[in-house]
Amino acid sequence: MRRGLQFVFGGTMAELTATGDSRQGIEAAYMAQMRHKRILNLIGILIFAALLIGGFQAADNRNAGGFWDGLPNVLDFPGDVLSEAWERSQLLPGYFIKYLPSLLETINIAAAATLIGALIAFCMALLATRGLAPAPWLIAPVRRTLDILRAVPEIVIALVLIFLLGGGPVPAMIAIALHTIGALGKLFSEVNENASLQPVEGLQSTGASWMQRMLLGVVPQVAPNYLSYALLRFEINIRASAILGFVGAGGIGYDLRNTMSWGQGKFDEAAAIFLLLFATIVIVDQLSGVARNRLTHGKAFADKGAVI
């Protein structure tokens, strides 16, 4: 918009000196420009709306059940699950305890994957940042590696690894860790790029090695942001870990699929797992939100009752 205006004024300035005509010329040119812009915007919006509606039609056609047929039944399944859970609510605490080990496994998969992924991402980010990398020719290949790691969905690696290593938490952990390296590596190297190089230069003048320069000059600057990003990743990874469990990698997702397959009349255990998963996600989100706020805005900000 601003560019458009500049252009209009620029154009009419030239006209002004040429014709001597003043306000009307400016106004007419401006209105014409606006009309042109509005028409373009309208066309853009129409194309977008057409894509959205056409896309919805296409998706509806290729779906097993239609949207309008299924819509009235959306609440049936949650209704069944919740009512069965309500009927046998006295059993729920028992189920919570029964599935606690699986939940712990899901959380452990996410935590271990985040930890290992963040540690490797930390090293790779240092190698991928201009000004910090010990070998500049390494920057491009490391960045491409990170791009590819980020592009592969966890489920792809997990399914292949399940074939090779058998089911269980290890394939899921490796799959999530690999994706985490890609995602965090990019964010970390962006943080590194904003770090001041002066401490590094100061350390270099004292004869510090590359390792010492990084640990003493860079890490103290970037650590809060690193931790904040790693916590955010942990939230995401808990969800991913539950999903991978659902395709056979262990943890609460695996139990969820089993209990779901028992069918109607036995949904109370599935309901217990739904609730456990929901509660875990909400609690971890909240805790990590508080921690991230402290890390990025400082303790005082959080204490003042900032919105989280």
Add this chain to the structure above:
Amino acid sequence: MTTAVLKSDTTALFRRKRLGTLAWPVLIAAYIVYVFFAFDVPGLADRISVKNMQTLVADSYSYKTHVTRDNRSAEVSIAIEGERKGAYAPGTSPDWVALGEETVIDLGEGHIVTFGPDTVSYNIPDYGLITAQPGSSGVNATLPTGQTPDWISASKNRMAITTDAGRLTITRNRSEVFKYSGGWELFFFTLDSPYHGMSFGQLVGTGEYAAIWQDFWRNKMWRHYDVAWALFETLLMAFLGTFGAALIALPLGFVAARNFSPLGSLRFAARRLFDLLRGVDGLIWTIVLSRAFGPGPLTGALAILLTDTGTFGKIFSEALENVDGKQIEGITSTGAKPLQRYRFGVIPQITPILLSQVLYYLESNTRSATIIGAITGGGIGLLLTQAIATQKDWEEVSYYIILIILMVMAMDTLSGWLRRRLIKGT
């Protein structure tokens, strides 16, 4: 305070700090050790399937052709990967197989297998000639004298010979040769297409572009048509989910923003709705929705839509709360009505933030759509899980993985380009 006290205080402080910095690595190491045993990593060595690993690696860059002889009817059939869609028409064969009264199979490097009327023989250089007369009495194999090497397993009813050139198995009813070749077989045309085996120049020379395209597009082995649809479905899920969520979240974001929504209870309700949508994870939404709508791209799109409505609602309402009031005041001073105030005072301020978030999620949702497709059954995720479940078409698995990576990277590039273009206007 004397310097001595100050010094000892400082030393103590430094010692404490040093201990503190040491505690973190120790804690992390302890946790990793715990996980190492909790996940039974030591037991992994027993569970690793080396055979599966070899199949996977070999299959992803090579294929095998089966030459099979029915020992009772003496019929010889040749099929790539032993599949019917890769079968050679009766009477035709690749150039390393000579059909006739005696079928001679040249495995290369001097390895020759001959299917005679009664006798199957395999001439192995540096070892000798192996013959067998399979029949109702067994395989009746004759091996060169000396100790049987470990790449031959022979019993009364079954013999298997595995060499670098290929593999021969003989049972009473069947003799079968596998020959391994590099590459992805029949990627462009299947054997029943007249264009199979033509070079690019020859193809251009025929001028039958429509028929060539048809044969390639409807290739039964690689199903390019279905794969293209699957990729499109996955992108469709991401597109519909992301933009649908953005459209729903925008008005809800106004409701949840403190400076636009006077009603406290309404604000509270909108925010709890966002929390619920985000907290009930995409996995659960997918399960719930697939019960109502069945498998397919629509289910995936709606699952993404629900989760992201929560995320976008939160982001949008926060962006709206940070809107600069001066611009709105300026617009108000010109006598603008409320709707005009929103249009010219608020929207231009938040558009860049919203667009950049939405486009960022478009890329990440392409990945989610692959995952959701694998769970609910739709798009490239479904093809991938199917190919993995058969546990033999690993070349297809590699193909799909490459396509997925390319698709996500393309979406990443596209969303980055759109972001730069729409927001900075360059």
